[in-house]
Amino acid sequence: MTDTAREPPPLHTDFHEVEDGEDLFPESPAAQQPQPASLPALDISTNSNGPKQDSLMDDDPEDLFAGATEEVSLDSPERDVLLSDGPSPAITPITPPTSVIAPRIGHAHDDMFTHSSFDEIEEEEGGDSFDVHISVSDPEKVGDGMNAYMAYKVSTKTSLSVFKQRDFSVKRRFSDFLGLHSKLASKYLHIGYIVPPAPEKSIVGMTKVKVGKEDQSSNEFVEKRRSALERYLMRTVKHPILLKDPDVLQFLENSELPRAVNTQALSSAGILRMVNKAADAVNKMTIKMNESDAWFEEKQQHFENLDVQLRKLHASVESLVCHRKELSVNTAQFAKSAAMLGNSEDHTALSRALSQLAEVEEKIDQLHQDQANADFYLFSELLGDYVRLITAVKGVFDHRIKTWQKWQDSQVLLLKKREAEAKLQFTNKPDKLQQAKDEIKELEGKVQQGERDFEQISKIIRKEVGRFEKERVKDFKTIIVKYLESLVQTQQQLIKYWEAFLPEAKAIS
């Protein structure tokens, strides 16, 4: 896993080096690490896409693909669609600010399509701008009473060729999202991919909406949920493997989706889930793994610490949101009171000034309300999302331990069987001996598989953690800067309001 230096090369070298890189592609995916000279080529092509895609090409491109070809059931028709596409399109105007500009590789791209190995599909994605923009909007209530639900419009705008269209939307309900997540989790979590967790269920919130209360709190609940669903989908498609998963594609594209009943809390599947969770928790306590790789131990510790700190920060930010909302309410009340005071004041200039004060305070209360919303949607939800994500990350680490356990178990079993076979050698039971030998062969295969699985999951986790950390850094930086900018705006508005008031106050004679 060599990290070669990547400095953005000048334009012309791009094409040149990509030509070089092309020679790589005929190699089988399982081939060894390409020569260092070629690595820059891969890197460059992705480099121009910014840091996000670097992680794809980061360490072992081949391994990534190897893993992918196991899991992701990309049917060939899809791939054909992929391969027959023209050159990657220009940047669409909807490119979100964090995504990247199309590479300068331009027409050299075409040649890449003629290769069938999976890596160039990755390459192409890297070559594309990461151009998927999903928005969840227009929540509308469907049905009535306790069977009612909120349907959300999921709109996708993309130029990626893995999708059938450029701009499309579907209607989904909350349980659909949960269903998607449970499918992805069952497919990928135990192999080590960090699957973003879905937003949480809220029985109370939903009931209020179902019952039809059209008040502030239920509106806020719907808005909160809508925003959370949007972030969830964006995180999911940002993951390069998940993006290509047919379930995800189906979710985004199909107009009708089979109802995901297993996500209901009280269903049999739900109860089974709870039982499994409890069993897992017990297992976690009993498995003692001798960690040979310090990296994992260090990372695990890092995530533990992060978890604690983020939770604490999240609690403080939630408290801030609460107090700011309170401040907004109290300011509004004060504004009304000041207006009344102004009315009863019989000195005309003072009366006018007091009314102005009341107006200023009223505007300020709206400002506080907006700021509280920014506090919440930008800062607090960011932290909440990451607290949940880290739980997923910890889950992935736990799966690794389970894999290790399985491997160890089969090793122990193999040993026992070998001993049993050795014993059988002395007795005169040829068929039992044969049976024992067969079992041993089977177990040996299992042990090997177990070891491979363990290696695999370890590798994947390393990559995933790298990608996750990059995402995290980027997320935190962009969102917190956005939040600070909202604070800047608030202060600017405040200044405007008070500047307007000052001459009024001075005018009191």
Add this chain to the structure above:
Amino acid sequence: MFLIISLRERTRSGSASATKRDQHHVIFFLIIISRDLVTLSTSCHQPFAAMMQEGLDDGPDFLSEEDRGPRAMNVDLEMDATLQVDISDALSERDKVKFTVHTKSTLPNFKQNEFSVVRQHEEFIWLHDSFIENEDYAGYIIPPAPPRPDFDASREKLQKLGEGEGSMTKEEFTKMKQELEAEYLAIFKKTVAMHEVFLCRVAAHPVLRKDLNFHVFLEYNQDLSVRGKNKKEKLEDFFKNVVKSADGVLVAGVKDVDDFFEHEKTFLLEYHNRVKDASAKCDRMIRSHKNAADDMNRIASSLYTLGTQDSMDLCKFFLKVSELFDKTRKVEARVAADEDLKLADLLKYYLRESQAAKDLLYRRSRALVDYENANKGLDKARAKNRDVLQAETSQQLCCHKFEKISESAKQELIDFKTRRVAAFRKNLVELAELELKHAKGNLQLLQSCVGVLNSNT
């Protein structure tokens, strides 16, 4: 003149745990700058003297405030003798505050020209009550008594902080301690200011300043041995208040012939209620503001911890944001404190003053009713031709009293209005200026931080 006072605040503690608690006692160093010596113009324009002009500074350090020597503004057109009163110094002990009242006077009835005495809150109340009970002062707005110094909330918080010391990081603890100290200081300054305002108003009033009790208060350097009211007296007071308010209702029904007073009556009634409402809402608003600032404090600490623990990419980022939150929080706390000073205190003060004005009107109405009753009595006596002289004298007395009150009340109420308008103007202007100053400061902090963060990524 500058006086450095140290107040030692011991948390309430039993003797058993005294040694342990001693570790938690906080020492405040207070530098109180001598106040502007208040003028003697009949309208005291500055109920809140300049001591708190700048709002809270960082920590209890006031040397930065401008030198306030005695302002030579005692342009007194009416009298030739001057009387300047101020509170030069204050000491906070466990459960009481001792004020040093400093007087400078050229009035003949004082033994010296300049002297100081130490007074406690109860003695201020005694003085105020003596004014209220004095019949001669019925026609004046008696300056409202200063509220009792109330450090309880602050003390509780300090105690809780001491107990919770183990559970927070060192930085958090020091930060919260500083916050509490600042809060304590603010309350302390406020109570000193309010006591001073009371004395200044009395000293400024042409009639009240001559009161004998006032002179005793200013000069007598032994303990006035004014005890707080015992239970019986408090009960008496309570009944008196009940009777008074019932009477007030009766008396308020009496229509006044004089338009001026009729107008004032309706105005004051409504105004008083509105001010009460505004004052309560203002307090709530400011409390929310303080809570939000506290939250920012905690956010800053959490970000700091994150910054020290996290990966290289983020740690600088977090540290910078943590620093920003810390600074922003200070500004927000200052905003809340300034709002408290300029707005909340103003409203509270005028709540009390408007009550005093209402009391004046009540007394006048009472006198009017008495006068009318005396008139009726006189008519009756004349009709029966019995005790006429007695009725006549009593009627004359009532008439005289009523007219005296009416006359002075009119002037007092006009002065009240002038004072009120001036005070509101001053405070609203200062409030707006301070809000602007803080918002601009905050904006600059935020913009520079965003700039740094954007250039780093």
